[in-house]
Amino acid sequence: MYKKKEAIRGLNGCLSYVALLNQQLYGLFEYYLKNGVMEIGLALNPKMVGKGLGRDFVKQGILFGLKEFNYQKDYVYLTVNENNKPAIRLYEKVGFELIEKKNNELMMQIDLKHNKMKR
Numbered sequence: 001m002y003k004k005k006e007a008i009r010g011l012n013g014c015l016s017y018v019a020l021l022n023q024q025l026y027g028l029f030e031y032y033l034k035n036g037v038m039e040i041g042l043a044l045n046p047k048m049v050g051k052g053l054g055r056d057f058v059k060q061g062i063l064f065g066l067k068e069f070n071y072q073k074d075y076v077y078l079t080v081n082e083n084n085k086p087a088i089r090l091y092e093k094v095g096f097e098l099i100e101k102k103n104n105e106l107m108m109q110i111d112l113k114h115n116k117m118k119r
Contacts, residue, residue, distance in 0.1 A: 014041065019061065021048075029061040031069065038065060039077040054090045062110070075109045082106050 019026040026048060030041035044057055062076055078096065080087050082104045095115040096108040 017064070019057065021053075026053075027057055027061075029064065031065045033069060037073060037075070037077065038069065038071050039079070040065060041078065049086075055093055058090065058094045066112075074113045075111060077107060077109045079105050079107050 014030040014032045016028060016030045018028055025045050027042060027044040032039040032041070040061065042058065042061055044054055048054075048057075065071060065076070077099075078091065080091065082088075082101070088106065088108075091108055091110075094110065096110045098106055099109050100107040
């Protein structure tokens with residue numbers, strides 16, 4: 001699904017990759033490596049929302065990051081606005097769990113050892 005090109009350096013030093021599906025913009029993934037721990041940011045193309053593609057998009061983006069950065073730790077993190085209920089439901093379906101709430105931001109993590117993510 002993903003075809004690797006050059007990463008774009010984004011805000012706070014993240015590495016950003018555009019994801020294509022059938023030569024169309026599928027979404028964007030950002031990877032932050034802070035003290036050896038991976039945090040992801042992502043955005044799905046609004047034209048792709050509601051088509052049942054979100055779960056695979058998130059999983060494939062995580063797997064890409066694991067491989068691209070040779071990531072060996074057991075957890076990956078993300079932060080989402082507490083009002084973004086559709087995204088929160090999607091992340092929970094993938095296996096993310098809430099670990100911290102700060103202001104209106106939720107920090108979530110996925111346990112790669114106990115999830116069905118194959119490295």
